[in-house]
Amino acid sequence: MDFELSDELIAVRDLARDFAAREIAPGAAADDRESRFRRDLVLKMGELGFYGAVVPESYGGSGLGFLALALITEEVARVHSAMRVFINMQVGPALALLQFGGEEQKKRWIPPLVAGAKIGCFAITEPDAGSDVAAIRTTAEKKGKDYIINGTKIWISNAPVADHGLIYAYTDKAQKHRGISAFIADLNQPGLGRRALSTMGAHASPIGELTFENFRVPAENLLGKEGDGFKICMWQLNQTRLSCAAGALGLARAAREAAVDYCNQREQFGQKIGQFQMNQDLIAQMVVHEEAARLLVYRAAWLADRKRANNLEVSIAKYTAAEAAAFAADAALRILGAYGYSTEFPVERYLRDAKSYQIVEGSSNIQKIIIAQDALGYRKANRG
């Protein structure tokens, strides 16, 4: 076991840290307050190679790996959690294409996602299908050279702004989850309605509804075979969950740093408030949860870089990091008191953003189900 990062990974982390401090941090409060979509930053992150870390050079990436991507995501989320969502929206579809797409599909769709030139998204969730992916109702019916897609997707990150998206739909309802298929699509086509939705946090990350009404997708845009969709979806979620966990880690760190700074500045009752053991209790718990999350996130990424199954480790990391972020943001707010509650300081944003990590990419309860069912021998998490 080696707990040192290589020089290459340190350089990647420092590049991301520097970019986050210079380009993301100055506008974070206003971007959040005004729900601004920062296309310029999405593009710049692409130009710096953030999305390409897990994509080979032949498709415009650097092939640096999942640990590199985790380090980048952690740094981005540390200054503005909402901005890390874009990483997953570019990387999720790109990786699904890389793993399941044909050569023509890879060449056409991956490079613009990696460059940030096209805004990506993936559309799984529906009004009546969140944790239960097989309950989706969207259908894709083959008609001549096209599939005709009908249905509604909701809570789709980037829905209002995405150019290209991965759509999950039933091609054969009778086959249950084995009848779901995945399609890559140009979303700037007739038959698609978009509606922006407003949420508690992550305001700089646009989210919304996509309504498909006889939306045509060329048959050549099917990923893999008809019926491969559920498998592709589970595989893809395992990748994006890891980056999501790294985002939660970055946010946990930001909250801990804010709390420590305040403890060392603020004086009450004649001493720095860090001297009070109730605050020390919170600081100690923040440090412990964050460190545990970091080791678990890096381990899951390390396994991915060795092409080893890591579904169990990803679920453990995602659960731990999401809970660490929510705990740390809440604890920081308690420590900062009115300054934490104030919208003039970033800690209330940390709390709003932190809650999303317990919901997205498989809720904390879904991760616990995966972990417990594996431990109990009911369903192995690391399959094939």
Ligand code: GRA
């Ligand atoms: O035996 P079989 O051939 O029928 O296959 C079964 C199983 O082996 C079948 O699927 C297979 N399977 C897998 N294959 C490979 C299941 N899991 C995997 C896997 N990891 N790898 C059906 O299996 P099942 O166990 O009966 O399925 P289930 O009970 O429906 O699913 C299990 C589970 C609950 C874990 C799954 O549905 C799940 O993960 N649900 C959560 C959905 C989720 O994470 N949604 C996220 C939405 S996207 C999002 O949040 C974007 C946010 C962006 C951001 O902020 O980053």
